[in-house]
Amino acid sequence: LRLSYGVTGNDRIPAYQSLSRTDKTYYSGDNNSVQLGLSPSEISNPDLKWETTETWNVGIDYGFLNNRISGSIEYYLRKTRDLLSRVPVAAGSSTVAMLYQNIGDMENYGIEFAINAKPVVTENFTWNLSYNIGWNHNEITNLNGLTYEVEGGFGSTGGNCQIQKEGYPANSFNLYQQVYDAAGNPIEGAYVDQNGDGVIDSHDKVVNHSKDPKVTMTLGSNFRYKNWDFGFSLRGSFGNYVYAASLRAGSALDGLYRNNALGNVFKTDVYFNNNQDESDYWLRNASFVRCDNITLGYTFDKLLREKLRLRLFAAVQNPFVITKYAGLDPEVFNGVDNNIYPRATTWSIGLVANF
Secondary structure, three states, X not given: OEEEEEEEEEOOOOOOOOOOEEEEEEEOOHHHOEEEEEEEEEOOOOOOOOEEEEEEEEEEEEXXXXXXXXXXXXXXXXXXXXXXXXXXXXXXXXXXXXXXXXXXEEEEEEEEEEEEEEEEEOOOEEEEEEEEEEEEEEEEEEOOOOOEEOOOOOOOOOXXXXXXXXXXOOOEEEEEOEEEOXXXXXXXXXXXXXXXXXXXXXXXXXXXXXXXXXXEEEEEEEEEEOOEEEEEEEEEEEOOEEEOHHHHHOOEHHHHHOOOHHHHOOOOOOOEOOOOOOEHHHEEEOOEEEEEEEEEEEEEEEEOOOOEEEEEEEEEEEEEEEEOOOOOOOOOOOOEOOOOOOOOOEEEEEEEEEO
C-alpha cells in the first residue's frame, strides 16, 4: 500500500511574458515609406507567476504465485492552480488583444489498473503479458468568470472550434449543432436555435466533447519458443474527439474555383457549396486501437565455441490502426486535425551480436 503527495510548478510559456516589448519598425509617411521607430507589441504583466499542480496518489501494488501475476491499482487527484493561459483583454484597455495571465484552476482525477502476468512458463515456451487501463476526468473548476476561445483556430479562416469554460474539460469543442434532412444528410447553413430567439448566433453554439480520451488502454505480449521470439504492443484510446479540419477544408465545392484547382478537394461523404466551418458535422469520434510495433526474431546460440550469440530480427512500426475516424490519423494531440500526410509505417531488419 502506498500514498504520495507532491507539488510541482510549470512556467512553460514563451519567455519575457512579464515584460513590455516593442517593435522596431512601423509604416508612416508618404507612399508608406518605412520609418524606424518603436511601437508597443506587448504590455507587461508583473503579476505573472508559475502555475502550481498539487497531486495526491494512493495505490496498491500486488503480486501472486511467486509474482507470476503482479500489478497495481491506483487513484490520483490532481489540482492545478493559477493556470497559465493566453486570454483576451478588455477592448480598448491595451495595445494587444491577448495576454498571458494566471486565470483559474483545473482538476484531474482518475483510476488506473495494471497487470503483468506469465500465463505459460515451460522449458521451451514462455508467454509474458502486460495490460493497463485507465479512466481519467478533466474539468476546469474556475476561470475567474472568463469564457474564451482557444487561440490558434482551425484553418485559414482564423476561426476557433475550442473553448475554455468553467465546468467543462479544457479545450472543449464549441460548435453549432447541425440540422439534417429526412435522409440524414446535413442541410447547408442550417443549425439548431438553442435559445429559441429566432436568430442563429454565437449564443447557439454547444460546448460538447473533449480532445482527451475518457479511457486509455495498452496491451503488450511476448512469446518465446526455443530460439524464436515474437512480440507486439497495442494502444487504445476511447472517447476522444477530433475536429476534422482537413476534411472540412476539402469538402467545399467553391474550392474548385480557387488557384490550386482540385488540389484541396478530398473524397468525403458530403460536399457543401461553401465551407461550414462551425458545424459540429466535422466533430468526429476519433477512438482508435493502434498497433505500435510487431517484432519477430531468432537467436543463434553457442557460436564460435559459445563465445558469440547472434539475434536476427524483423520489425514493423505502426502497421495498422483500427478506427471509424475518416481522417488520415485519429491520434491528434490538440484535437484539430489539419493532417494532409499519413503517419509512416516502418519496416526494419536487424542483427544483434553479443560476445
